[in-house]
Amino acid sequence: MIDPAKIWLDDRGQHIQAHGGAIIDVDGTYYWFGEDRSPDNDPGTCPVACYASKDLINWEFRGQVFEGRNPAKIEGLWQIERPKVFHCKATGKFVMYMHIDGQVPGHWSRYRRAEVGIAVCDTVDGNYEWVRSFRPLGKESRDIGQFIDDDGQAYLIFESRPEGGFHIARLSENYLDVAESVAFIKSPIEGGAIVKYDGLYYCLGSQLTGWWPNANKYATSEKLEGPWSEFRDLAPPETLTYGSQSTYLLKVVGSETTTVIYMGDVWRPYELADSRYLWYPLEIGGGEMALKPDSGWAPGIWSLDVRSGDVEYDE
Numbered sequence: 001m002i003d004p005a006k007i008w009l010d011d012r013g014q015h016i017q018a019h020g021g022a023i024i025d026v027d028g029t030y031y032w033f034g035e036d037r038s039p040d041n042d043p044g045t046c047p048v049a050c051y052a053s054k055d056l057i058n059w060e061f062r063g064q065v066f067e068g069r070n071p072a073k074i075e076g077l078w079q080i081e082r083p084k085v086f087h088c089k090a091t092g093k094f095v096m097y098m099h100i101d102g103q104v105p106g107h108w109s110r111y112r113r114a115e116v117g118i119a120v121c122d123t124v125d126g127n128y129e130w131v132r133s134f135r136p137l138g139k140e141s142r143d144i145g146q147f148i149d150d151d152g153q154a155y156l157i158f159e160s161r162p163e164g165g166f167h168i169a170r171l172s173e174n175y176l177d178v179a180e181s182v183a184f185i186k187s188p189i190e191g192g193a194i195v196k197y198d199g200l201y202y203c204l205g206s207q208l209t210g211w212w213p214n215a216n217k218y219a220t221s222e223k224l225e226g227p228w229s230e231f232r233d234l235a236p237p238e239t240l241t242y243g244s245q246s247t248y249l250l251k252v253v254g255s256e257t258t259t260v261i262y263m264g265d266v267w268r269p270y271e272l273a274d275s276r277y278l279w280y281p282l283e284i285g286g287g288e289m290a291l292k293p294d295s296g297w298a299p300g301i302w303s304l305d306v307r308s309g310d311v312e313y314d315e
């Protein structure tokens with residue numbers, strides 16, 4: 001059972017700490033990476049946690065796979081957000097991308113460096129080693145998202161504030177660089193996520209309201225390069241996406257049906273460790289995508305059979 005926006009316990013009985021996260025499937029096991037905001041973290045660190053599951057419901061804590069002890073040696077305030085792990089088939093390595101940010105001299109904001117960081121590991125849940133940080137394609141990059149196309153090609157979605165939009169960018173052969181932008185979508189969208197469903201690409205994101213929820217929007221296109229449609233509301237706008245912000249779209253291809261799960265964060269800005277996850281199956285197809293409760297006013301309890309892809313709702 002998944003109970004959206006409620007406390008979600010791991011195998012240790014602790015609230016899962018994988019905010020701003022995403023999931024990859026490695027040999028039939030799902031791995032969920034995200035920001036670990038545990039209150040007892042060393043204040044000099046911004047760890048990335050990894051959890052593993054066979055059914056997307058029961059999650060085993062695999063550890064803080066990246067400690068994040070100011071790896072880019074930023075002076076002043078800094079942080080790591082929205083980690084995403086890609087499995088590079090060409091090298092066999094697991095490559096973690098993260099939004100790494102901090103102050104620049106003479107400015108108060110912690111979001112001025114606007115870079116991505118990379119760390120690598122030989123195994124999916126081992127200790128990731130820092131590689132470097134940089135601005136992808138020389139551009140400012142804040143929220144990042146992950147998309148792996150059906151042909152295995154990996155893309156980084158990154159928000160580019162000075163350009164007023166976001167890029168969908170192909171990773172290099174070894175995944176250690178961002179090779180080229182395949183699309184720039186001039187719309188102020190962050191928390192970007194993409195899914196391909198029934199031959200159509202759907203891209204989703206939130207508006208730029210920081211930790212505060214807003215009406216998340218999606219657009220569609222037959223090709224990643226575009227042309228992309230206008231953006232439309234994912235949920236009734238007055239619900240502010242039921243208080244959540246997009247982080248990932250997870251496609252589960254089962255034997256019976258394909259289910260696309262919206263993964264959102266319900267941020268609690270004054271107590272980030274208590275932030276919740278709003279996951280819910282989307283109504284999707286024919287160019288439409290909707291986050292719609294099966295019954296009642298807000299997304300309720302549901303469960304999924306990852307083998308068949310079938311979803312069941314709790315009445």
Ligand code: GAL
Pocket residue numbers: 020081082143190191208209210211
């Ligand atoms: C949001 C962003 C979060 C975090 C937050 C800080 O816009 O999606 O990941 O950076 O701002 O205010």
